Amino acid sequence: MYIDPSKKPYPFCPGCSHSMVLDAIGRALEKIKADPRRTVLVSDIGCVGLSDKYFNVHTFHGLHGRSFTYSCGIKLANPDLLVFNLVGDGGCGIGGNHLINAARRNIGIKVLCFNNLNFGMTGGQHSVTTPFGGKTATTPSGSPEKPFDLAGLVSAAGGSFVARVKALDKEALDETIAKAFQHEGFAFVDIWEICTAYYMPANDYKKQQMDELIASYGFKTGILREEKGREYSRVLNSAVRFQTSDVRRQTSTTLTATKFSHTLQKDSIGIIVAGSAGMKVIFAAHTFGKAALSCGLHVSQKDDYPVTVQSGHSVSDIKISREKINYLGIDKPDAVLIISQDGLKEVTDILPKLDNGAVVVYDKNLQIPKTEAKLIPIDLHGLDKTVHATAMLAKYLTLNKFMPIEALRSAITAISKDKIRELNLKAFEFGTND
Ligand SMILES: Cc1ncc(C[n+]2csc(CCOP(=O)(O)OP(=O)(O)O)c2C)c(N)n1
Numbered sequence: 001m002y003i004d005p006s007k008k009p010y011p012f013c014p015g016c017s018h019s020m021v022l023d024a025i026g027r028a029l030e031k032i033k034a035d036p037r038r039t040v041l042v043s044d045i046g047c048v049g050l051s052d053k054y055f056n057v058h059t060f061h062g063l064h065g066r067s068f069t070y071s072c073g074i075k076l077a078n079p080d081l082l083v084f085n086l087v088g089d090g091g092c093g094i095g096g097n098h099l100i101n102a103a104r105r106n107i108g109i110k111v112l113c114f115n116n117l118n119f120g121m122t123g124g125q126h127s128v129t130t131p132f133g134g135k136t137a138t139t140p141s142g143s144p145e146k147p148f149d150l151a152g153l154v155s156a157a158g159g160s161f162v163a164r165v166k167a168l169d170k171e172a173l174d175e176t177i178a179k180a181f182q183h184e185g186f187a188f189v190d191i192w193e194i195c196t197a198y199y200m201p202a203n204d205y206k207k208q209q210m211d212e213l214i215a216s217y218g219f220k221t222g223i224l225r226e227e228k229g230r231e232y233s234r235v236l237n238s239a240v241r242f243q244t245s246d247v248r249r250q251t252s253t254t255l256t257a258t259k260f261s262h263t264l265q266k267d268s269i270g271i272i273v274a275g276s277a278g279m280k281v282i283f284a285a286h287t288f289g290k291a292a293l294s295c296g297l298h299v300s301q302k303d304d305y306p307v308t309v310q311s312g313h314s315v316s317d318i319k320i321s322r323e324k325i326n327y328l329g330i331d332k333p334d335a336v337l338i339i340s341q342d343g344l345k346e347v348t349d350i351l352p353k354l355d356n357g358a359v360v361v362y363d364k365n366l367q368i369p370k371t372e373a374k375l376i377p378i379d380l381h382g383l384d385k386t387v388h389a390t391a392m393l394a395k396y397l398t399l400n401k402f403m404p405i406e407a408l409r410s411a412i413t414a415i416s417k418d419k420i421r422e423l424n425l426k427a428f429e430f431g432t433n434d
C-alpha cells in the first residue's frame with residue numbers, strides 16, 4: 001500500500017484536484033509495483049507540498065522551485081531509484097531554470113506538475129500558467145501576460161517524455177503517470193487541475209472551461225513526446241566511477257604507500273604557509289603533504305588566494321593527523337611560516353593568538369607583530385623565490401621531527417620536472433642544513 005489510509009483525509013479544500021492526483025499516483029505506483037524502499041518522492045512548496053506524509057515511500061521536502069535540484073542530486077547518487085517530483089505551476093515558474101536544465105540533461109527524474117493555474121497556498125496569485133485574462137489576487141482585472149506552455153517548454157528543452165493530462169480524466173491520469181514512472185529518462189507530466197478555493201470561483205472555471213482553454217491554445221492532451229535516449233545519471237555515474245577507481249589506484253601506489261614511519265605524538269598538527277602569488281606555496285604544501293602521506297599520516301590542504309590568481313596572497317593550511325580528517329580548518333596552528341609581506345598581512349590576526357607552544361618561521365626581512373609564539377627568522381637570500389616555501393617547510397621539519405626528513409626528500413625527488421625538482425632539492429638542503 002503506497003498511500004497510508006490511516007493518514008487520510010488529505011488536507012486540501014473540497015474538490016481540489018490535488019487529492020485526485022495523489023490517489024492516481026498511489027494507483028500508478030501499485031500498477032508498476034514500485035519498490036517503496038527504492039522510491040523517493042520529492043515535494044516542492046505550496047498546497048502540493050503537503051503531500052509527503054501520505055505516502056509510504058522515502059520523501060524529501062524542500063524550497064520553492066528547488067525540488068528539481070534535490071531530485072537530481074538523489075538520482076545522481078543512486079540511478080537505480082525511482083525519483084519523482086510533486087510540484088505546482090508556481091514551483092515550475094520559480095524553479096524554471098532547474099526544470100529546463102534537468103530536461104536538457106535527460107536525467108531520469110519524473111516531474112508531476114500540479115497545474116492549477118495559480119499559487120494556491122498563498123491566496124490565489126497569478127503564476128506562469130495563469131491564462132491571459134485570468135483573474136487572480138494579483139491580476140484582479142485579468143492577467144495581461146501570455147502564459148507558459150510548460151509541456152512545450154520542457155519538450156523544447158529536451159525532456160524525453162512529455163505529456164499533458166487533465167486531473168479529472170482518471171483513466172488517462174493513472175496510465176500517463178505509470179508510463180512516466182517507467183520511462184528511463186526525464187519525464188514531465190503537465191496535469192491540468194482545478195483550484196476550488198481561488199482560480200475556479202474567480203473565473204467560473206470548470207471542466208468545460210478547461211477543455212475550451214486547452215482547445216483555444218491549440219494544445220493536445222496525451223503523451224506528446226516519448227523518446228529513448230541516454231539517461232544522464234547512469235552516464236555520469238559510470239564516468240565518475242571510472243575516474244574514482246583510477247584515483248584510488250594512483251593513491252595506493254604513489255600517494256599513500258607507506259614508505260616511512262612517523263613519530264607524531266599529538267592527534268594532529270596544523271601548519272599555515274603564507275606567501276604571495278608566484279611563490280609556489282600551494283605546490284610546496286602539496287609536496288609536504290605527500291611526504292606525510294608516505295609516512296601513513298592523513299593530510300588535508302586548504303588553499304586561499306584572490307580570484308585574480310596571479311596577484312596578492314597565497315596561503316595554504318596543511319593539516320596532518322594520525323586519524324582521518326573530517327574538519328579541514330586549523331583553529332590553533334602549531335606553525336606559521338611566513339615568506340612575504342602579502343602572506344604576513346593574511347596571518348597578522350592569527351599571530352597574537354598563538355601561545356608559546358607554536359612557532360613562527362619567517363623571512364628575516366619581515367616585521368612580525370607581537371606574539372608569544374617562538375620566532376625563528378630565516379635568511380632566504382640567494383634562494384629562488386619559488387622555493388622559499390619548501391625551504392621553510394624543510395626548516396620546520398628539522399624543528400618538529402614528526403616524520404623523517406627523508407620522507408620530504410623523497411617527495412621532492414618525485415617531482416617530475418627537472419628544473420623544479422633541482423630548485424626544490426636545493427631549498428630542502430638549505431632548510432635542513434641551516
Ligand atoms: C522562494 C519562495 N517564494 C515564495 C514563497 C511563498 N509561497 C509559498 S506557497 C507559494 C505558492 C505555491 O504555488 P504552487 O507552486 O502553484 O503550488 P499550489 O499551492 O498551487 O499547490 C508561494 C509563492 C516561498 N515559499 N518560497
Ligand code: SF4
Nearest residue numbers: 013016047120195196
Ligand atoms: S487553495 Fe487551491 S490548491 Fe490549495 S488546497 Fe485549496 S483548492 Fe487546492
Ligand SMILES: [Mg+2]
Nearest residue numbers: 088089118120
Ligand atoms: Mg499552483
